[in-house]
Amino acid sequence: MNIITLTIILFVALILGLVSGMPIAFALGGIAMVFTIFLWGPEGLFMSVTATYSNMSAFVLIAIPMFIFMGFVLEKSGVADALYTTIRLWAGRVNGGLAIGTVFICTIIAAMVGIIGAGIITAAIFALPPMLKHGYDKHLAYGAIMAGGCLGVLIPPSVQMVVYASIAEQSVGRMLLGGFFPGLVLSSLYMLYIGIRTALNPSLGPGLPPEERVSWPRKLAATKSLILPIAVVVSVLGSIFLGIATPTEAGAIGCVGVVICAAVHRRLSWRLLKEAAYGTAKIFGMVFWILIGAACFNQFYLAMGAASLVKGLLVGLEINPWIILIAMQVILILLGMIMEDLAIMVIAAPIFTPIVISLGFDPLWFGVIFVINMQIAMLTPPFGFANFYMKGLLPEENMAEFYRSTYPFVGLQIIGLGLCMAFPSIVLWLPNMMIR
Amino acid sequence: MKILGRVLGFADRVSLWSGKVMAYGLFPLIAVLVYGVIRRYVFNSPVIWTHELSLFMFGGIGVLVGAALLQMGAHIKVDIVYNRLSLRGRVVVDAISDLLLLYFIVILLWQGAEFALYSIAITEHTGSVWGPVVYPFKTVIPIAAFLILLQGLAKFIRDLIFAIRGKALS
16 A cells, blocks of 8 residues: 555545544554554554653643643632732723723633633632623623633643643743743734724723722732732743743642642632642643553654655745745634644644744744634634633523624734734744843 | 443542542642742752652653543543534544544553553662652552543443433432
């Protein structure tokens, strides 16, 4: 059987395995092992153990459970509560101020956690009720919360960045830093958009009435709620940037940091820690097994020569590299509508990365662009995870209302994606400044 | 059928229990990492064992939670097509895809056992300054595969009975 036929059969099997609804981890691993035994016999099966063991002994991957744990503790730590109170005092009188403030707080939370859940859940609990009470347009409010929460994917710490770096063999520290400015660009775009829309049409987000405005001393007093979160952000990001600690160690420090935050807000309890541990073990296990399945599949994909075949086909076409790059982004956006981000990453990253490298693009830059795209996948219906979080928190609301509120923000994300593609230094400046 | 139900229920409990125990393992993992950081940067006297010990704990937790996730149906899936099938259609597809899962996990159990047994036979140590024996860590792979196999078989039996009889095993 020649390699072209084999590659086609491999992709067909992969698609069948995926749509069967079985766990992706075992679909990838199982398919790789079926092909291995046919091509190379039982000797090749040892690959399943090397794939497992290499993930078990990768120190950088320990950052994943750390970043997840930070999110679970932060969610119930009382930090978000205090932050949103502060922003209500500061931004209340400005049109759209509460929604802009929500994006701002989500940006800070994104710099403390590595998952999107914490940002969306806390914003929906603490920021949504005041916005609705003061007559904000609900679509604007939902959109701000979902888009703001998704910033957790880009702004370090970020589980997605670690996963991508692991699959595409990039530096985890540099990937994490690469997401920082794109995250800020998106956050600014969201705030700008909300500001312009509410300035043009104040009824979408009216400023608070005069009786709810407060004096300067009270505003300043409330601002101390920012001190602890910013201390956590600085210690985690700072230690990665300065090369003092590895992302894993920074994550462990961050875990202690958020536990201290919870203690300061008098929310720390055994129950909180236990639930955080259960939640973390579950999400971490999902990620870990998918990495094992992906490692099995990738080893096989490389060894059988399919990777170089696909690369050769595309590069041989002599199309403008930028067109291939843009086509990849379109494919990722389309996949993002029907699949979860991690699933797309483990399948598309190993196929795309060698192509991108041979086209002469910077793989680190491409990795960050890829993750920005995955962040769009979390908003785009029907399978946008942010929408599911919102539905879980507001079961009475119609799913279509959430979908509708994502559209303008998806547009802004695509603009942000385009900016980072057109100006690579948005992504690369910080990692290139990194010490060591 | 009643006895079968009880046996399958036992498999569920084993899986969930292993998952919970592993979740608590996160606390010592964080503690070891933080201790290592403090010793290195605050007291300027690094300890030799925190790096490897944290890896052992991390790798152990990662593979050993697999069975509990399978029991909870928490592994990541692509269900856009699957969700459109009828309930009966889904269990039929499940019963077939379970076979691929079992195939993979049997291979991991077999190959993992050889991997661990070899390490035990030569009393393998890691190459670091601390240099602990490495076989307990490697043995975790076949143990995790065995737990997933147990849960996978329970899932397969349930799906098969559902697919044939048209109703779930009570």
